Amino acid sequence: xxxxxxxxxxxxxxxxxxxxxxxxxxxxxxxxxxxxxxxxxxxxxxxxxxxxxxxxxxxxxxxxxxxxxxxxxxxxxxxxxxxxxxxxxxxxxxxxxxxxxxxxxxxxxxxxxxxx
Amino acid sequence: xxxxxxxxxxxxxxxxxxxxxxxxxxxxxxxxxxxxxxxxxxxxxxxxxxxxxxxxxxxxxxxxxxxxxxxxxxxxxxxxxxxxxxxxxxxxxxxxxxxxxxxxxxxxxxxxxxx
Numbered sequence: 001x002x003x004x005x006x007x008x009x010x011x012x013x014x015x016x017x018x019x020x021x022x023x024x025x026x027x028x029x030x031x032x033x034x035x036x037x038x039x040x041x042x043x044x045x046x047x048x049x050x051x052x053x054x055x056x057x058x059x060x061x062x063x064x065x066x067x068x069x070x071x072x073x074x075x076x077x078x079x080x081x082x083x084x085x086x087x088x089x090x091x092x093x094x095x096x097x098x099x100x101x102x103x104x105x106x107x108x109x110x111x112x113x114x115x116x
Numbered sequence: 117x118x119x120x121x122x123x124x125x126x127x128x129x130x131x132x133x134x135x136x137x138x139x140x141x142x143x144x145x146x147x148x149x150x151x152x153x154x155x156x157x158x159x160x161x162x163x164x165x166x167x168x169x170x171x172x173x174x175x176x177x178x179x180x181x182x183x184x185x186x187x188x189x190x191x192x193x194x195x196x197x198x199x200x201x202x203x204x205x206x207x208x209x210x211x212x213x214x215x216x217x218x219x220x221x222x223x224x225x226x227x228x229x230x231x
Contacts, residue, residue, distance in 0.1 A: 033217035043204060045159070045222040052217060091158055100172065101210050101218050102149040106158035 002027045002094050006107035013082045014115050020067075021077045021110045023092030029053075031097035034068065034075045035104070040088040048090070051075065082114045122207050122223035130231055131197060137226045139190040139207030145221070147212030148190040150182060153204040153225070165190060166212055197230045204228070 003026045013019035025034070036048040051059045051068050058066050063080045079086055092107040120141045129135050139148065147166050151159035164172035165184040173182075179201075181193040190207055207223040 035219065037220075037222075042224060043206075043227075044224040045206070045208075045220075047219040050217065050219060089156070095217065097217070100147070100164055100166070100212075101220050102147070102161050102164045102172065102208070104220070109156065109158055111156070 002029070002096070002105045004092055004094050004105050004107035006090075006092055006110050008110045009108070010111045010113070012113040012115055013079075015082055015084060017082055018078060018080045019082055019112065021079075021090055021092075021112065023075045023077070023107055025073050025075065025092075025094050025105075027073070027094065027096075029096050033095045033097070034066075035093040035095070036064070036066070036075075036077045037091045037093060037106075038086075038088045039091065039109075040085070045091070049077065079112075084114050084116060086112065087114045088112060120207055120209055120221050120223035122205075122226050124226055125224065126227045126229075128229045128231060129194065129197065131199070133197075134193070134195045136194065137192040137205055137207075137228075139192075139223055140188055141209045141221070142188055143209065143211075143221065144187075145209035145211050146187060147210050148184065149208040149220070150190070150192050151206040151208065153206055155204075159206055163192075194228075197228075199230050202228055202230045 032053045034051045039045045067076045089109045093104040095104040150162040153159040163182045183191040204225045206225045208220040210218045
């Protein structure tokens with residue numbers, strides 16, 4: 001079974017600054033996918049970024065980037081130039097290859113507050 | 117249309133009531149999901165429908181009854197719920213084209229309170 005650990009229940013950052021959210025996971029699988037989902041107060045979870053385990057290059061999406069360390073089983077999310085709209089709960093998720101996406105394993109989440 | 121729409125947004129019901137939650141998507145996705153989420157916790161998978169057939173039931177009590185009338189619509193029928201069933205109920209979908217690593221598209225959820 002897979003486990004996903006987010007060790008920071010809450011974090012805060014000043015607007016325009018950079019913040020990094022940590023995520024570690026445990027698996028015996030070699031092929032898998034990792035995701036960061038954002039859930040703002042509006043409650044709708046939205047995919048922030050996705051990483052394929054077989055790719056060494058770290059994924060980036062505008063102000064969001066990851067530091068994927070496969071050997072260390074670490075998948076951190078960096079948010080640059082933080083904006084007030086980034087205030088949300090962030091979930092790290094793991095999905096084995098060739099499994100149903102709904103069976104993804106989620107971490108417990110990190111609540112991020114961006115302060116003006 | 118890239119949305120998953122859930123109705124109602126809020127629902128209050130007594131333990132003897134029968135109610136239904138509705139989820140709709142028009143993205144042509146063939147997999148649809150129900151999740152239960154408690155405050156400040158990750159979502160917990162309840163049911164998976166793949167091509168309108170129930171493929172996964174995560175040992176959910178029978179007071180929750182899912183239904184998938186067509187490829188765009190997913191219902192969750194509720195009956196004789198308990199106060200501990202109060203939670204945010206999220207619907208999600210994805211293409212289920214056989215590719216792997218597909219992201220989930222979530223609705224905004226129904227906040228359910230059982231009195």
